[in-house]
Amino acid sequence: EFLQHEHHQAGLVLPSSEVIYGGVSTGRFSAQRTAAEFEKRRLRFLYAGYVNPDRGLHTIIEALGLLPHDERERIELSVAQTGPPMPGEYIREVKKRIESLGLSKMVSFLGKIRHDDMARVYRTHHVLISATTRSEGLPMTMMEAMCAGCAVITTGSGGAIEIADIADLPIFPKDHPVALSRLIAKLVRDRELVFQIATRGQKVVLGAGDTFRAAAV
Numbered sequence: 001e002f003l004q005h006e007h008h009q010a011g012l013v014l015p016s017s018e019v020i021y022g023g024v025s026t027g028r029f030s031a032q033r034t035a036a037e038f039e040k041r042r043l044r045f046l047y048a049g050y051v052n053p054d055r056g057l058h059t060i061i062e063a064l065g066l067l068p069h070d071e072r073e074r075i076e077l078s079v080a081q082t083g084p085p086m087p088g089e090y091i092r093e094v095k096k097r098i099e100s101l102g103l104s105k106m107v108s109f110l111g112k113i114r115h116d117d118m119a120r121v122y123r124t125h126h127v128l129i130s131a132t133t134r135s136e137g138l139p140m141t142m143m144e145a146m147c148a149g150c151a152v153i154t155t156g157s158g159g160a161i162e163i164a165d166i167a168d169l170p171i172f173p174k175d176h177p178v179a180l181s182r183l184i185a186k187l188v189r190d191r192e193l194v195f196q197i198a199t200r201g202q203k204v205v206l207g208a209g210d211t212f213r214a215a216a217v
Contacts, residue, residue: 002159003137024143026206031123033149033202038126038195041074043188046125046150048080048118048141051091056131056155058094062177063184065101074188076106080113080121122148126194127187130154133174138162146201151194153183167204169197 004019047057057079064077084091098107113121122128128145135158142152142163156164156171164171172179187194 001162002135006135022138022140024140024147024205026147029119029122029144029147030202030206031119031148033123033195033198035192035195038191038198042076043074043127043191043194044125045075045077045127045129045184046080046121046145047077047129047131048082048113048121048145050083051079051081051094052084052088053090054132054134056133056175058090058097059131059175059177059180060129061094061097061101061103061107063180064103064106065097066177066181067185071185071188072103072106075184076108077103078108078110078121078125080110080118082112118144119148122150125150126198127151127153129180130160131172131174131180132157132160134158136160143205146198146205149198149202151187151197152201153180153187153197163204167201169201 001019004017007013007017045060047060049055051057060077064072064075067075095109098104110121122145125145128142128150130139130142130152132139132155138159142154142160146152146163146167152163152167153170153172154160154164155174156169157174161171163169170183172183
């Protein structure tokens with residue numbers, strides 16, 4: 001719907017146009033999660049996707065750096081990347097910033113993860129952070145993570161707002177480390193809330209076809 005609106009605004013109006021929603025493989029990604037999993041001492045956050053400035057990994061790192069020491073001790077962040085093919089200046093700068101903020105022990109780079117292995121990655125994490133500023137379409141990473149029972153927090157940029165609205169996901173402003181740090185701290189303190197977000201999101205994705213059709217009407 002977002003991209004269709006963007007095209008309409010640009011004057012590209014086609015009388016026969018319609019939105020055909022893609023989907024995720026529930027057989028591959030769906031997982032049963034329990035409240036007990038979210039009560040573990042460390043809350044495991046995940047960044048998944050291409051690593052470049054407009055996808056906001058640096059915002060996440062800055063947000064973690066704002067947390068007090070006792071809350072940092074209760075958090076892990078994993079970075080599962082699909083690209084770029086070779087580490088560029090942006091990734092090098094992010095890693096330098098991680099070191100300067102004293103976050104090296106809590107941030108792990110998993111390297112490039114094949115799509116076939118992402119189901120396992122989602123299932124071993126509690127929260128996916130989508131900090132993108134891109135005006136993209138429907139983010140499949142968010143849908144896959146929700147299907148696997150991860151709570152998702154997002155900027156709502158582009159088509160992500162459609163998922164966020166339907167699943168009532170927490171939204172934080174783009175490029176706003178302070179707001180994100182406050183949201184992260186809230187989730188660290190309230191594990192029941194994290195599980196509720198995850199459960200609600202998973203229900204939405206498993207019934208996504210009917211849900212999105214109803215929302216579009």
